[in-house]
Amino acid sequence: MLSTSEFKSGKKIEIDGKPFEIIKSEHYKPGKGGAMVRTKLRQMITGQVLDKTFRSGEKVAKADVLHQEMQFLYKEATDFVFMNMETYDQMNVAGESVGEKGGYIKEGDTVKVLLYKGELIGVDLPASVVLEVAETEPGIQGDRVSGATKPATMETGLNVNVPLFINIGDKIKIDTRSGEYLGRE
Known part of the structure; x- marks a missing residue:
């Protein structure tokens, strides 16, 4: 108490x-x-x-809330599959429980999860993550308007607005709290 x-x-x-x-x-x-x-x-x-x-x-x-490190293995339909790093038990978690934070997690990433009575209720992410750009329009040569952005889709399916000079295959740093572009890696 x-x-x-x-x-x-x-x-x-x-x-x-x-x-x-x-x-x-x-x-x-x-x-x-x-x-x-x-x-x-x-x-x-x-x-x-x-x-x-x-x-x-x-x-x-x-509240009986535990912080535990787990590894994200893969996505199965809408579920996320995590593995306990100590016991190697796997846990299927509904996509709604992970929410929009799932867009910042790559396969193989180790994240801190919050467990309440054995059920995952949240994911603690670092302040920023590095993701690879999977899809975006090519930048137009000579178009260097200050602050202009274009949409880009990351390797996890997350959509982020990035500067015009970013191309497919670039690794960029993204703020996990606001979803904003922070810079190239």
Whole structure:
């Protein structure tokens, strides 16, 4: 059990059988009555954000969330297949659970996954990844307009806007938080 005095950003708690991550918490004391703790919580499965107020000293269950390194093996229809690096067990994960982060993962990549009661609920990606351009229009010689971009499809199927000078086969660095082009590798 976790007391409200131990609430900090990043802590994981369980409310009504669902895992939540504390985004923000602050203690306050109204004019009358006991102290309270205002929190902003993010539901870890759906991503829904909600505000909740607790009485000071109230105890809340700690969420059983594990961080584990797994290797992405391959994509099977819409499912992603991950392998536990210690036990070599394979886990099929629905594409909805991985979400848009699946576009940043290549076969053979090792990623940190979040497991809740044995089910994968999220993938932690590095701040940037390097992917190869699989498809894009060729750049036009002499067209050097500052800041002009064109769409490009990466080896994973992810679509990114890149500068005009990028060609098929180039390896580029992409920000995983915003999906923006960062530079050539």
